[in-house]
Amino acid sequence: MKLRTFLLLSISSFGLFVAVTLLSAKLPSPMPEQAVAGKLVWQRHNCVSCHSLFGNGGYEAEDLTNITTKEDPSYFINYLVQPPVMRPNKHTLHPALDEVDAENLVHYLEFVQTIPTLGWPPQQEEAGKNS
Amino acid sequence: MKLFKLFSFRGKVDKSIARKQQFIAQKISRRYCLSAIALFALQGVVALLGAVDLVIPDLPSPIPFEYGRAIHLGLADFWPLIGTMGMVYFFTTAELNREIYSPRLARWQYWIVMFFSISIFGTLALRIGNGREFLEGMPIFYVGICLALALASYNLIRTLLMDKRDITPAAGTMTVGMIFLLLLLLPNTITYSNPITDETTKFWVVHLWEEMAFELTSAGFIATFYIVSGLAPRTQVEKWLYLEAALAIVGGLYGTGHHYYWIGFPAVWLVLGSLVSLVEVMPVGLLLHMTYKGLKSIKIRSKREKLTLWLLLSSVFHHVTGASLLGLLMSVPWVNLYMHGTYFTSGHAHLALFGTLGFAVLAGCYYVLSRGSEPTLKGYRSGVLAIILINIGLITMSSALLVAGLKEAYLWRILGMDFMEVRLLLNPFLILRVLGGAMFTLGDLLLSWRIFKAWQATKLNS
Numbered sequence: 343m344k345l346r347t348f349l350l351l352s353i354s355s356f357g358l359f360v361a362v363t364l365l366s367a368k369l370p371s372p373m374p375e376q377a378v379a380g381k382l383v384w385q386r387h388n389c390v391s392c393h394s395l396f397g398n399g400g401y402e403a404e405d406l407t408n409i410t411t412k413e414d415p416s417y418f419i420n421y422l423v424q425p426p427v428m429r430p431n432k433h434t435l436h437p438a439l440d441e442v443d444a445e446n447l448v449h450y451l452e453f454v455q456t457i458p459t460l461g462w463p464p465q466q467e468e469a470g471k472n473s
Numbered sequence: 474m475k476l477f478k479l480f481s482f483r484g485k486v487d488k489s490i491a492r493k494q495q496f497i498a499q500k501i502s503r504r505y506c507l508s509a510i511a512l513f514a515l516q517g518v519v520a521l522l523g524a525v526d527l528v529i530p531d532l533p534s535p536i537p538f539e540y541g542r543a544i545h546l547g548l549a550d551f552w553p554l555i556g557t558m559g560m561v562y563f564f565t566t567a568e569l570n571r572e573i574y575s576p577r578l579a580r581w582q583y584w585i586v587m588f589f590s591i592s593i594f595g596t597l598a599l600r601i602g603n604g605r606e607f608l609e610g611m612p613i614f615y616v617g618i619c620l621a622l623a624l625a626s627y628n629l630i631r632t633l634l635m636d637k638r639d640i641t642p643a644a645g646t647m648t649v650g651m652i653f654l655l656l657l658l659l660p661n662t663i664t665y666s667n668p669i670t671d672e673t674t675k676f677w678v679v680h681l682w683e684e685m686a687f688e689l690t691s692a693g694f695i696a697t698f699y700i701v702s703g704l705a706p707r708t709q710v711e712k713w714l715y716l717e718a719a720l721a722i723v724g725g726l727y728g729t730g731h732h733y734y735w736i737g738f739p740a741v742w743l744v745l746g747s748l749v750s751l752v753e754v755m756p757v758g759l760l761l762h763m764t765y766k767g768l769k770s771i772k773i774r775s776k777r778e779k780l781t782l783w784l785l786l787s788s789v790f791h792h793v794t795g796a797s798l799l800g801l802l803m804s805v806p807w808v809n810l811y812m813h814g815t816y817f818t819s820g821h822a823h824l825a826l827f828g829t830l831g832f833a834v835l836a837g838c839y840y841v842l843s844r845g846s847e848p849t850l851k852g853y854r855s856g857v858l859a860i861i862l863i864n865i866g867l868i869t870m871s872s873a874l875l876v877a878g879l880k881e882a883y884l885w886r887i888l889g890m891d892f893m894e895v896r897l898l899l900n901p902f903l904i905l906r907v908l909g910g911a912m913f914t915l916g917d918l919l920l921s922w923r924i925f926k927a928w929q930a931t932k933l934n935s
Contacts, residue, residue: 343480343715345645352649352722356656359726366738367669378666385604385664391539396736397814398672399606400542402527404892405814429893431530454668460743462735464810464886 380450383443480716496566498573505559506838512552517917543609553834560837564697574631582624589617622655642714643696650689669737676732685725691833699767717759724752731804750804776853788832795824817878820871843927862916869909877902
């Protein structure tokens with residue numbers, strides 16, 4: 343194999359890869375404005391260093407891909423605006439957000455929940471059982 | 474076998490090597506390598522503090538855990554990047570036996586890459602960032618890193634073009650690796666509103682840097698190291714290098730599919746990701762073959778080369794085990810469904826990223842910085858001790874994480890227990906991880922000190 347063959351192969355593989363990747367990254371539905379703002383809140387507060395979305399992120403806290411199916415939005419907004427102590431700490435509170443940011447963030451998480459993840463995370467057989 | 478021969482390198486292989494000559498580029502590469510070692514020492518300390526933070530509740534710290542972790546992930550990518558830049562300059566000039574196109578650009582590039590890397594760590598310490606995993610810094614700083622990579626790519630391409638008929642496989646591979654580092658980081662300087670695109674492009678750095686671009690620069694470095702130090706004839710080492718690089722590129726690119734399983738991609742990626750992950754293992758086999766060839770033909774070795782080899786062999790060991798075999802197991806969709814997003818992933822990441830790339834860059838940096846000196850017997854022994862400590866520490870902490878991940882997946886994903894309940898049950902493993910990490914950091918600091926000493930000893934004559 344010569345350099346020319348190697349370069350041609352690299353360039354063509356890379357071009358094709360970028361194309362199929364971009365085609366695959368389509369959203370199931372357009373993203374609402376509040377969700378877009380919520381994603382920026384998510385980034386600004388560096389949530390990903392403890393939490394994960396789609397299982398990618400920190401391992402210290404709950405994965406939030408489907409979190410909005412578990413409680414009402416008002417519960418989460420309340421949680422974020424007046425954060426409780428984080429277990430196993432005795433004093434350290436969960437980082438706090440203001441009302442608007444919290445609402446947008448919940449909108450973002452609700453949107454993330456609509457993205458099809460091919461059956462991840464694995465669900466227990468007995469649906470609705472919270473042990 | 475006739476068919477296989479089609480893929481071997483068929484160019485000029487009878488190049489002589491002037492081992493005594495030193496190029497300006499090789500002088501410049503020393504500052505890259507020394508800075509990489511300094512950041513590696515810092516990384517050991519940051520990582521240990523983070524691990525301790527996880528097992529002691531309410532630990533007071535000026536930098537909160539989430540930003541400490543961000544710095545840890547940033548360092549994980551950037552110290553090997555800076556070291557690689559130095560190594561590529563050093564070994565490309567040694568391989569081609571000519572000066573680099575523009576030493577001045579290489580000097581500028583050093584200041585650019587250092588300025589923007591330090592800016593990322595500094596701003597993260599002040600809790601300013603962009604909150605994308607592995608790329609937590611402000612996007613503008615990544616533009617700066619891209620600029621440094623663009624200068625490096627341009628410099629290397631111009632160096633190769635100085636004599637078109639004389640481009641060796643190792644130099645070609647390293648240059649292509651550097652260009653890919655740039656191409657894959659570029660899309661990450663943009664903020665996407667689409668969360669799927671955001672995840673996707675992130676993996677072009679998290680996965681493709683390590684499993685493709687750095688794989689190319691490392692393979693080129695290992696080949697050149699064997700040739701320059703006279704451990705193996707050029708014909709044997711470079712014969713399969715382009716094939717290895719081509720497999721690494723194709724396997725690396727489409728193997729990214731194993732990170733695309735659950736992020737909203739079509740199901741076809743489950744098939745693509747798991748099948749092409751098999752291709753990713755092939756270049757590792759060829760690398761093993763190359764390493765074996767290089768080792769087999771050894772007669773006399775200096776202590777300096779021995780120490781480099783120990784580091785290199787550590788890298789090859791983790792490349793085969795923690796990166797390839799464990800990675801292949803995890804890329805099976807049914808396994809990944811349960812292990813994804815648990816500590817198991819973290820265990821694999823440490824073995825794969827530091828185990829494979831980190832050790833290879835350490836080998837290169839040590840070789841570059843110790844040029845023209847020999848370690849004393851005492852120095853050699855402490856170097857070997859450091860390498861043993863790092864290996865045992867890495868294997869201890871990664872095993873603790875892997876077992877923690879298995880337990881976590883069983884209780885949380887299969888039995889459906891509450892996440893926080895499970896997380897508290899994992900504490901014994903996380904304490905074991907701290908112990909392994911402490912051993913690692915001890916070895917890390919000892920090795921960094923050894924390399925610093927080597928740099929001091931060779932400062933005057935270079």
